[in-house]
Amino acid sequence: MKYIGIDLGGTNIKIGLVDLETGTMLGSKSVPTLAREGHDAVMQRMADLALEIIAEHKLTKAEIGGIGIGVPGLLDLTNGTTKFLPNLPGNWPDIPLRETITKNTGIPTAILNDARAITYGEWKFGAGRGVETMACFTLGTGVGGGLVINSKLHLGSLGVAGELGHQTIDYNGPVCGCGNHGCLEAYATGPAIAAMGVKAVMQGLTTSIGKLVNYDLNKIGPDTIAQAARNGDAVAKEIYNQVGMYYGIAIRNVCVFLLPEKVVLAGGVAAAGELLFEPIRKTLRERTNIVPVAQVEVVQAQLGNNAGVIGVALWAKEQIGK
Secondary structure (H helix, E strand, O other): OEEEEEEEOOOEEEEEEEEOOOOEEEEEEEEEOOHHHOHHHHHHHHHHHHHHHHHHOOOOHHHEEEEEEEEOOEEEOOOOEEEEOOOOOOOOOOEOHHHHHHHHHOOOEEEEEHHHHHHHHHHHHOOOOOOOOEEEEEEOOOEEEEEEEOOEEEOOOOOOOOOHHHOEOOOOOOEOOOOOEOEHHHOOOHHHHHHHHHHHHHOOOOOOHHHHOOOOHHHOOHHHHHHHHHOOOHHHHHHHHHHHHHHHHHHHHHHHHHOOOEEEEEOHHHHHOHHHHHHHHHHHHHHOOOOOHHHOEEEEOOOHHHHHHHHHHHHHHHHHOO
């Protein structure tokens, strides 16, 4: 039995046909979300994609155990509806996503927050294989997260637990998009890292960051700053030291109350590798005395852009039970 995973993004919809015996993608495709056309059009596009990938692989609907959809925002898992999707026009309040896709495809469907889907995929088939307790941070334009506790995806009583990016790391900090002050997400997203690089260039600090993009400040991103840091740029290194410290504080908090066997970092920002991981580990060592934090492995995710698709396909299998 094969399963379909769909990653609904603000820019693109990615779909994959997944073999859950091995965690491998048998086929995938991506199309623009075109979210401004409205939720009905986007849901129809997802349903059409599911039917297309089934036909392309010469399968029947009966050979598909279910469809899983990873969604970027707040969901009502009990009713299968979206509650608030901040990156999609209209925010999708109370949209019957699960029911609509099931009706339009004739295939049972399950939904899950996209960061939790990445967490689940990495735990089962990626960097978290073999552990019972794991935390995952997804580092990109926002900071998402998820928890696996005793080999179960932990969602809490309302299905929304695991928002690791919205823990407070400085109660006097800047306002976060969620309305709180000083969340990790207010400090350490991809755009926040880019802004640090732009600020350094505009202040006239001695750095090669601007030169790498011919002084087009709009082109400065986390990868630009990482490249400068690897080339020995002291300003760029300090930016990643600072960001790593922020992540280290957040991971320290998770270690104190959960003590996971592994902490997995996924997403584009995590591609900085040791530029980020070294200050994270340093912060953990310096700030954690109450639990044996040296036993916690902080590692990079392994499944790349496929993690969410694989994870939500796995979730669909568990929820639908075929």
